Amino acid sequence: MKYGWRGSEFYPEPAAFWLVHQSFLKLLRTLSTDRMIQLAVRVLQVALATIWCALAAGPIFGFAALKPVLVAQEVYASYCHHQDVLNGIMCPEQEFKLNAAFSYAALAASVGAFLASCAVDRYGSRICSGLGCVLLAVGSGALKGAVDSMEKVPAVDPIVFGLCALAVGGPFVLIGSLHSASLFARQSGQILALITGAADASSGVFAIYRYVYEHSYQYSLRQFFTLYLAVPAAIFISQFFMPAFYKVTLGRVRKVAEITGGGGYESIGNGDQELDVGEHEPQRASEDETTRLLSNSLNQDSYDEDEIDMTQAYSHANFSRNNRQQSHLNRTSTLNTVYKDPSEVSGVWGALHSVPASDQVKSLWFALLVVFAGVNTVLINYFIATMPSHYEKLLDSVAWANRLSHLFDIALPIGGIVAIPIVGIVLDNVPTKTMFGLLGLVSVLVAISGAVPSVFIAHVRVCLLVLFRPFLYTAISDYVAKVFGFDTFGLIYGTALLLSGLGNLFIPLLEYWRVSVFHLNPVPNTLIITIASFVSGLAFLLYLISQTRRIRRKQLEDEARNAPVQHMPGSPRCSSNGGCGDCVCNV
Template identity: 35%
Template sequence: MTSETTPLVATLSHSSHLPSLNLRIAQVGCAMLWCLFSAGPVFGFAALKPVLVAQGVYSEVCDINTLNEVCIEQDLKLNKMFTMAAVVTNATALIVGSILDNFGPKITGIIGSFIIAIAAFLLSQGASITIFDAYLIGYVTLAFGGPFVFISCFQLANSFPGNSGLILALLTGCFDTSSALFLFYRIVFQNNYISNLTLNKFFKFYLIVPVFIFLCQIFIMPHESYKTIEDIAKISETGLDESGVPLDPEDTRYSSNEVLTVTRSRSRRGSIKSTKSVFEEIADTRLKKISGGIFGVLHSKPMIEQFKSPWWYIMCLFTTIQMLRINYFVATIASQMTYYFDDVISIQLNKFFDIALPLGGIISIPFIGLILDNLHTYAVLCILLCVSTAIGVFGMISIQFLQYLGIILLVLYRPFYYTAVSDYCVKVFGYTTFGTVYGAIICFSGMMNLLQTYLDNATHFTFNNNPTPVNGTLVSLTLIFGIGMLIFIKSQEKEIIRHNIIEETLADEDDDQIQTFSPPN
C-alpha cells in the first residue's frame, strides 16, 4: 500500500464506524442551537442590566425609588452578579473536563440541562424568593451550566472527519453569539413587542432551552465521545487523527513529495525508531517553523514540571489581567460611558457595544485562523499586546470616535485572545496535557476576577465614579506582564534556534559518517 493511499484508507476505515450522515447533521445542528441560547448568555450582561434596573432588581438598597435610575449601591450589587458569573464560568472548565472524561458527553450535557433549568427557575422567581439572593444565585447557576452544555459539544468536531476545524468554528461562533440573547430580550422589553415581558415571564419561556437540551441528549446525541479534548486539539492544529494520519486525504500540508522526503530521511537514520508517523513528523516540522521554533519546547516534560515553568506562569499572569480588563469593561461600560460623555452619547455607545459583542466573535473567526497559521507565536503575542494596549488607551479618552474604535477592537480581540492562548498551550505544552494546562490557566484567571468587585468599589467610592485610575492601572499591568512575556519568549526563541542548529549539524555529521562507512571484508 503506497503512502499516498494510506490517509484515505484510514479515513474511510474510521468513517465506517460513524453514525449516519443525517444523524450527525442533526447532532451538530442541535448543539449549535443550544449553544446559541445557553453556552454564554451571561456575557450579555451589559444588555440585560437596563432591564434589571427597570424592573427594580436590588432597588431596595437605594434611597430613591425611581425606576430606570440606578444608585451606586444597586449598581455594585448588579455588577457583582456578573463578576461572580464570570468567575464561575471560567472555573467550571476543569470540573466539566473531569466529568466529560469519566462519564462521557451525554451525562455531561444532561447535568448541564438540569443546572440551566434550576437557573431559569431561580431567575424567574427572584422577586418572590426572600430566603437567599435568587437573582445572584440564579445568574451564577446559569453561568455554571453553560460550560457543561458547551464543552460537551467539542467532541462533535470529529463527527465529520476532515471538517473538524469548521465545526469547532461554528460552535465557537454560537458561543460568542449567545451573548445576544439578553440583547434581544432588552429590545423586546423596551419596545413592548411582547406585552409586559417581565423577568418572571422571560425565564419561564427560557425553560424550553434546558428541556430541549435534555431531549437531544436522550434521543439524538452520541453515548461516547467521538474524540477527547486532546485529540481535538491535535486535529485542530495538524489535521491528523489520534493514529497520526490525515483526516482529509486531500490535505495540502501532506503532499506525496514531502512524505517521500521524510520517509527517505527516516530510512537514512536506520535503527533509530520513531514513535511518530511520517505525517506527525511533517506536522512537527511545519509547526516548529510557524511557531518560530517554540513548538514542542515542553512536550516531553511531566505536567508538574510544565506548571513550574515560566512558560506557564507568564501566560497565566497575562491572561489574568486580560480577562479582568475585559470583564470589568463588560460590567461597567454603562457607568464608564456616563462618566466620559453625556446621556445621549453614552446610551449610543452602550447600544453599539451590545450589538458588537456577539458579532465580534463571528466576524473574527476567519481572521484568527489566518493570523495563527501565518505568523510566528512571538508575532501573535506582539499583536495581542499592542491591540490590548490600544483598547485600554482609547477607553480612557473622551473622544467618541476613539471609544467606538476601542469597542470594535475589544469585541474582535476577545475571541482572538482566547484562541491565541489555546494555540500557545498546544504549541508549548503539547496535546497530552493540553486540557489540564489550558483549563488551569483559564480557571486561575477566572478566580482572580473576584478582584473586579474591589475595582468596582474603588471606582465608585475612592475615585468618585472616575474609571480612569482603574483603567490606567490595568493598562500598566498589561504592559508590564506583556513586555516581560515577550522578552522571555524572545530569549527562549534564540536559545531554541541555536540548539536546533547544533542538533542539525550533528545529525548531518552522523549521516555523512553512515554514508562513508564501509564494513571490512
C-alpha cells in the same frame, strides 16, 4: 444511580438512559441504510450542537444588555433613594451590587470550564452536557423568581446564585459539544471554529431580550426565564440523539483538529474517510482516532497508536530531510504531508510536550500565561460590567453612553462570529511570540483608550474589544496545545482558565474604588488596568522571545549533529587503501 455494563466495558452512565439511547440508535440504524442518510444524521448532530452553544454556552457575558432590564425591574432597588427608583435611575450602590454579581458569575464560568474539561474526559460528552442542562435549569429557575425571592429570603441572593448557575452550566454544554467535531474528521477544525463562534454569539441572548423589552413587549424576569427553561430541556432531550464520546479526551479532539485542517495542516487520508468515534458502537470510541486518520499515510508498525507524538514525528521528519539518503525519502515526504513543520511557524512547538503535568503548571510558560490571561480577563469583564456608566461619566452624556451600550450589545456576539475564521488563519501563519505581542499591544490600546473622552475613540474601543475577546481565548487554547501538548491539554487549559478567572475578584474592588474613592471617575481604574496590561504583556512577550531563540538554537544544533558529512567540490578523497591525510572522509 445505576450504572451500565456493555460487553466487558463499564460505563458511568445511568442504565435506563443508556437503554433509551440504544433503542433510538437501533431505529436510526434501520433507517440509515443509505450513506446519504447517515451523512444527514451527522450534519444534524453538528447543527444541534452549534445551536445549543449559541443559546446556552455563555449568555452571562451579555450582562451589559441584561443590566438595564434588571434596573427597570427594580433589582437591588432597595439600595437606592425612592426618587431614583421612580425616575428609573440606577444609583451607584445598585450598580455596585449588579457589577459584583456579574464578577462572581464570570469567576464561576472559569470554574465551570475547569470542571467541565475534567468531566468530559472522565464521563463522556453526554454526561457533561446533561450536567450543563441541570445547571442551566437551576439558574433559570433562580432568576425566574429573583424579584420575589429577594424580599422573602434575604440570606440568599437569587441574582448571584442564578447568574453563577448559568455561568457554570454554559461551559459544560460548550465542552460537551466540542466533541461533535470528531464526527467529520477532515472538517473538525472548521466545526470547532463554528461551535466556538456560536458560543461567542450566545452573549446575544440577553441583547435580544433587552431589544424586545424596550421596543416590543416588556417580558418580566419571570416570563423570560420561564421561556428560557425550554433551552436546557431541549438540550437534555437531544442527548438521546447525540453520539456518546467515551475515552475521547478534549486533547484528542484538539489534536485531530490540528492534524486535519484546524491547525493549518494539509488534508490526509481518502476523500471520504471520516473519524467515527463513539457514534454507534461503544468499542469504536476506544480506538485512537488519530491512528485511523494516519493509517493511509504512516507505517503502523513504526508508529503505534498509543505512541504517535507530533514532536517526535516532526523530529524524525527533520532528521530524514537532512539525511538525503534514498531509503528515507518516501518516509520524509509522507511525514511532511501529515505534519507541516509546526515549530517553523509557532517557534514554541513541543516546548513541554514530554514534561509531566505537575511540572508544566510550575513552569514560567504556565505562570506568565495565567497572569497575562488574568489581567485581560479583568479588562474585558470590567468593560462589560461598567461600560454605560463609564462613558456616561467620561463623555458627560447619557445619550452617547446609551448608544455605545446598544452598539456593544450587537457587536459582542457578531464580533465572535467574525473573528473566529480570521484568528484561525492568523494562528496558522504568525509565530506565537508575534501573536501574543499583538494581543498585548491591543490590550494596552483597549485599556488606555478608556481614558480618552472622545466619541470616535469610544466607538473604536468597542470594536477593538469585541474582536480582541475571541482572539485572546482562541490564542490561549492554541498556545496550550503547542507548548504543553495534547495529552494534558484538557487539564492545563482548564486550570489556566480557572486561575486566570480569579482575576474577576478584583472587579468589585475596582468598583469600590471608582464609587467611593474616585467619586465615579473611571480614569484612575483605567490607568491601573493599562499598567497591569503593559507589564504582564511585556513580561510574557520577552519570555516568549527568549524561549523561541533557545528552542531554535537547539533545533539547529540537532540538525547539525544529525547532518551527513559531505565532500567539498574538488577536495581530495580517501582512497580505499587509506592515505591522504588532508582528505575529507565519510565516517
